[in-house]
Amino acid sequence: xxxxxxHPSRVICKSGTSVKIECRSLDFQATTMFWxxxxxxxxxxxxATSNEGSKATYEQGVExxxxxxxxxxxxxxxxxxxxxxxxxxxxxxxxxxxxxxxxFGPGTRxxxx
Amino acid sequence: RKEVEQDPGPFNVPEGATVAFNCTYxxxxxxxxxxxxxxxxxxxxxxxxxxxxGNEDGRFTAQLNRASQYISLLxxxxxxxxxxxxxxxxxxxxxxxxxxxxxxxxTVRA
Numbered sequence: 001x002x003x004x005x006x007h008p009s010r011v012i013c014k015s016g017t018s019v020k021i022e023c024r025s026l027d028f029q030a031t032t033m034f035w036x037x038x039x040x041x042x043x044x045x046x047x048a049t050s051n052e053g054s055k056a057t058y059e060q061g062v063e064x065x066x067x068x069x070x071x072x073x074x075x076x077x078x079x080x081x082x083x084x085x086x087x088x089x090x091x092x093x094x095x096x097x098x099x100x101x102x103x104f105g106p107g108t109r110x111x112x113x
Numbered sequence: 114r115k116e117v118e119q120d121p122g123p124f125n126v127p128e129g130a131t132v133a134f135n136c137t138y139x140x141x142x143x144x145x146x147x148x149x150x151x152x153x154x155x156x157x158x159x160x161x162x163x164x165x166x167g168n169e170d171g172r173f174t175a176q177l178n179r180a181s182q183y184i185s186l187l188x189x190x191x192x193x194x195x196x197x198x199x200x201x202x203x204x205x206x207x208x209x210x211x212x213x214x215x216x217x218x219x220t221v222r223a
Binding site: 041047093102 | 115117121154155156157158170200209210211212213215217
């Protein structure tokens with residue numbers, strides 16, 4: 001089946017630094033990818049829709065200047081958490097649309113100290 | 114009100130038992146419905162789609178009640194490997210933007 005990868009799988013960074021997370025569709029092209037965030041014992045929450053070749057669209061309450069999304073190719077979207085703070089510590093999961101189905105990446109666990 | 118609400122559980126059941134749980138959704142115009150499974154610290158994986166007439170996939174049976182806006186999942190003959198968190202997922206607009214419930218935790222014991 002279709003595969004979506006994320007890198008890194010886990011990252012620890014200091015408060016105030018920026019972290020980039022990559023999401024790749026490995027065997028299909030994805031014009032649309034989604035970024036979700038999941039806090040412990042909570043539901044996945046959609047953060048933004050990443051569109052290849054155009055600006056991302058953000059869900060209400062998600063700061064676009066803090067969570068920078070770039071979808072520069074049909075197989076790669078990146079999420080950069082800028083000036084990370086401890087409250088940004090979470091499980092970030094991307095998904096990609098391919099063959100009319102949605103495939104999830106394995107997630108990136110971010111811990112901000 | 115949350116878009117998708119689930120009983121968090123946990124449901125602790127012995128191997129071989131039947132376990133069932135529901136979720137409710139708020140948007141009556143929602144178009145598609147799913148159950149996903151999420152293991153600890155992993156990504157969600159599609160278990161099954163839920164169709165209006167109800168559908169079965171092996172030991173798993175899903176039902177949709179549009180009038181009452183709830184979805185159910187029943188697991189028969191539970192296996193240890195069924196231990197996981199089950200996420201009720203709704204696609205309100207049919208545009209792949211999914212709304213997830215917080216999950217129902219099921220633990221199957223030997």
